[in-house]
Amino acid sequence: VGSGVVWDDFVAWAVEHGYGGVENLSLIPGHVGATPVQNIGAYGTEAGECIDRVEAVDIVKGEKVTIDAATCRFGYRDSIFKHEWKNRFLVTYVTFRLTKHPEFKLHYGSVKDEVIRLGEPSLKVIRQAIIRIREAKLPDVKVLPNAGSFFKNPMVERVIADTLQEKYPALPVYPVDDDHVKLAAGWLIEAAGWKGKVVGHAGVHEKQALVLVNMGGATGIEIAHLANEIKKSVFLQFGVWLEPEVNVI
Ligand SMILES: Cc1cc2nc3c(=O)[nH]c(=O)nc-3n(C[C@H](O)[C@H](O)[C@H](O)COP(=O)(O)OP(=O)(O)OC[C@H]3O[C@@H](n4cnc5c(N)ncnc54)[C@H](O)[C@@H]3O)c2cc1C
Structure with a gap:
């Protein structure tokens, strides 16, 4: 996925095609290129769990590199891009490993209750539930920065x-x-x-x-x-x- 793709457009695409892994990360603002930097996370899921590799340009050497997930050292809202490699690499693509047989993660906060309210658990229902929860709790940046x-x-x-x-x-x-x-x-x-x-x-x-x-x-x-x-x-x-x-x- 290109780094300039809007993150939630990618999540919507994955859910639409039945690929599991990122549905709990619905509606997080920003672009794909930032996701390995912060290892975005929400509702019991982190992007690093399904990132396979990151393509980037080494700004110091001017070379293209491919960085595997282990090297990214993903942690809680953390990665190597926030430490030794801060401002060193410009992420151009992120490759995600999604699954056709997802295990739904419903244990975090009120996700399960909201999913039950909406129907049977599925990728689409989970995405809908997360969007509802986020919209009800988080202020819209355009209204309240x-x-x-x-x-x-x-x-x-x-x-x-x-x-x-x-x-x-x-x-x-x-x-x-x-x-x-x-x-x-x-x-x-x-x-x-x-x-x-x-x-x-x-x-x-x-x-x-x-x-x-x-x-x-x-x-x-x-x-x-x-x-x-x-x-x-x-x-x-x-x-x-x-x-x-x-x-x-
Ligand atoms: C209302 C709201 C809710 C949010 N909810 C969550 C949440 O639930 N979970 C969560 O994890 N975060 C959340 N965030 C934080 C934010 O959405 C994430 O950090 C997101 O990844 C930011 O994306 P961005 O494209 O705006 O990156 P920026 O904020 O512009 O950049 C973030 C960092 O990544 C670096 N970076 C960006 N793009 C690249 C690139 N292509 N190559 C190299 N470095 C790059 C920047 O230099 C910077 O250090 C929320 C923010 C808001 C405003």
Whole structure:
């Protein structure tokens, strides 16, 4: 898929043709070329799980290269393109390995409930469900400017999550491996009282606390200030540091 293809056009094409793998990533804004950089992810799926290889131009050597998935070192919202190879390669094509026999991933958040509301699970129904959930929760960038999730879901040791859950039984926890889990950053921010708050021209979205929004005319400093205040208060209440998911320029 060419790097200039709109990501969601590709997802729509895959679903339409019965190829599974990217349906949970419906409606993520942006283009295909950025997907291996951020290893875009949503609703229990990451692009890296079905990226086979990446074609790129090495900007330093001026040569075309093909980079296999293992070399991309995909991690949670992370890849080698954010570290040693930052700004080194211009992605031109991404090759995805999709499947004609998909295993549906319905376990994340409210996906299963929404799918049941819409009918029998299928690629099309899952895409429709994800679009509905996203449209209901995420602000439209054209109406309320935002960069999507501002913070990553923090990864912590399981024992820390267990201790937190004793005090906050509703705290959502997503398993990573035997010793680590991810916490829902949006839940922590909301529980710290930030959901819907506005500071100057910057605010925390009223329906999704993980999204910082520009209410109109907010400066970068205002957004950064709000982000820092949120980080501090989440740390004071839960002892967990939030890391930004966005690029801060
Ligand atoms: C409302 C909203 C919801 C979002 N939801 C999600 C979500 O659910 N999950 C998620 O993972 N992200 C999400 N995002 C973030 C965003 O959609 C992704 O990061 C997406 O990949 C950005 O694509 P882009 O084409 O706009 O890239 P840009 O933001 O322009 O670039 C992102 C990075 O990739 C690099 N890059 C871009 N294209 C290339 C290329 N061809 N070659 C080399 N480097 C390149 C850029 O230099 C930059 O470092 C959301 C954003 C918004 C606004």
